Amino acid sequence: MAITTGRMTMAALLSLSEIPDFTNNLSLTPTQATIQNATNLIAKWDPTQKFTSIFHQNQPQAQEFIACVEELRTAMHFLIAHRPYSHLLAEANNLIKLAMLRLEKEFFYILSANRDCLTPQSVSSGSSRLSPRSLSFSNSEEDDNKDADSLLLDRAMTDLKMIAETMIACGYSKECGNIYRVTRKSIVDEEVYRLGIRTYNPSQIMRLDHKSLQRYVDKWIFAAKIAVKSIFRGEKVLCDRVFAVSDTMNQTCIAHTTMEAGMNLLRFPEVVAKTKASPEKIVLLINLFETISDLWPEIESIFSYETLSPMKSQALASIQKLTESTQAILAEFVSSIQKNASKTPPAGGGIHPLTYKVMDYVALLADRAGTLSDIISGDDSAAQSPFPESYFDSASPTPNSGVASRIAWIILVLLCKLDKKAEIYKDIGLSYLFLANNLQFVVDRAAATSLRLLLGEEWLSNQEKKVKLYAGSYESVAWAKVMAALPAVAEAESSPAAACKEHFRRFKTAFQAACKKQSAWSVPDPKLRDEIKMSIARKVVPAYRRFYESCYVAIENEEWNLEVLVRFSPDNLGNYLSDLFHAAVEISEDSSPASPLSSSHYKLKLARCL
16 A cells, blocks of 8 residues: 655645634635635544544445546646645645545455455345445435445445546546555455365376366365356446546556466366376366356456556467367377277177276267367367268268267277277177177167257167178078078978988087087177077078978987987977077087977076076
8 A cells, every 4th residue: 555655744834834814714615615625624634543443334434535526636737737836735735635644544454344344245136236326425324225244335335436536537536546455455365265276286186096186176166166156246336337547557456367277277178188098087178178168258358458468378388288188198099099909809799998988988978969069060070971881871960060070980980999809709600799799889879868859860770780690690690500500491301311310410510519509609788689690590490490390300210319310309499499598508419319309308507607
């Protein structure tokens, strides 16, 4: 706070004591009367004596004091223009200095004593209740209608505005501004500090693990919303009110009180965006981007002055860096799928870990599709479809939105990688089953998340068709030897007993081998598992039944060890098929002979795979 030095104060008081006594002069000029009135009032509230606030103790006299200073200033202008060498000019100037000293102390006292009601949050929340009339002395009826907090806020802002206007008009804007800036900056800094905003050290942030960084980001998002919408907005409202008479003072003060805290706040997202890229960090970047984007209208409005442009620039720099880092992480994630070098296929053709990872990731992206769309909108690579022309037919156009297209592309890259990994299996049938399982998981995951709305029903339908194609290819390959062991109907009817016996032997061997092998294979999705088993049964059981009914009678009386040759009846064949993919099927060597009249002789031993 700028306080007049002791020497100047004493000189002013000595000069005041030397002012002629006009009390006995009945012919005072208006200028002389003004100086006399000012002398009496300023002496009554001597700023060099023990301080008692006029504005706190005696509002009517505070108003009188302000009016007296304004009259004194007018008198000085008159003397400068008409009697520049009059001793009255010096006397008036000394009185102004003393009055300014008093107003400096009053200004500081109001800011300090009303610290609780002049918090930025209080000003921000109360600004909507402030009417234009509240900025001048309100009548008692209006004051009675306001709650106590609102009344205190209105009174403090009114008094500060009045003092500021008076000091600025008298040429003491520097002193007034210094008091405001020092006092209010400490308040703003303290409020921001309470929210957990610090001067962030980039090297410290870069050393944080993901969980620690997540906590920092969550705390920042919470703090940023309060800081911008309440603290900075409230400070701007207060500055706009108090220094309404001077744009220069307004801009200078708001810049001084909020710049440091604002820059610290808005720099944090850029620091996070510069940390080491990792796929899981994309959610943090999206959340930060969304927060700043949502706050941008407030930031642009609050920091609209030229003196505050560095804060807007910092917010834009953070948005830009978040955008670049997010786009880079997406590109790197796609690259990591393509570079995945795992050589160990899932047992039994199950779901590959890469499939879990990618689908969990794109599901997270789909949940934030709106924000992600804004992020990738400026990505030139996203503007052009990366899909081959053959990928979409006329009935299945590429997803319209940039996000949908990008996610569909990531899934396509995954599926292409799975094609390569399917080649690791030595059994071609298992390769097809692996592809069917993984694509089914992709479909199920997409259908159960936000991906469904993003990619569309047509996309899902096309993938489901491909699952059926993979499953059909698996059946054709894995059960080819079983089906080949069965003769055509006409051939079976005309085959001699020896040929029938050979077909039974071949079928038994092929069926046992297929069941044994595929009992260890996996189909995690229950619906797909049932569909595949039913499809196999529809192909194998009717064909076997026709053969069985044609050939069994031919060998029934010729084969003494019939139960060894004919191991399966059409009725219990489906029992073995029903336990594919989740049980180890053991066919007992001492099974009873099969009969078209009874299947009770066939027993099944199961070793369940847990």
